[in-house]
Amino acid sequence: MSFYETVFVARQELSAAQVEAMAAHLTEVLTQGKGDVTKTEFCGLRTLAYSIKKNRKGHYVLFNIDAPPQAVMEMERQMRLNEDILRFLTLKVDKLDPEPSHLMQSKQNRDRRYEVFEERETYETIVDEGERE
DSSP states (O other), rough: OOEEEEEEHHHHHHHHHHHHHHHHHHHHHHHHHHOEEEEEEEEEEEEEEEETTTTTEEEEEEEEEOHHHHHHHHHHHHHOOOOOOOEEEEESSSSOOSSOOOOHHHHHHHHHHHHHHHHHHHHHHHHHHHHHH
């Protein structure tokens, strides 16, 4: 079997539960084709670089797939038929990455940026107090 990464963007009007149901349906299509989805990441509602079909935002979902090419082709066919999916991209990769994707890492780094700032502020106050002594 081959390894693939697939990202799709769903319309902004959908709720998170509807996007999860759509991802579950696509996972079911892959499992029926004797494939396996090793990782599913819901990257959330993000702003698009340009409007697609009058949508300025979209729900991003990433799949890591271990499946035969026929199962992936069927999943892509289902995505083309679904009007709620704005865009999708499937890439064949040499190995699957178990780590969080760059989209999720940037989201975590945004949260850490504030933690680092608070730690830096504490460190600076300690250094200032040490110089005063």
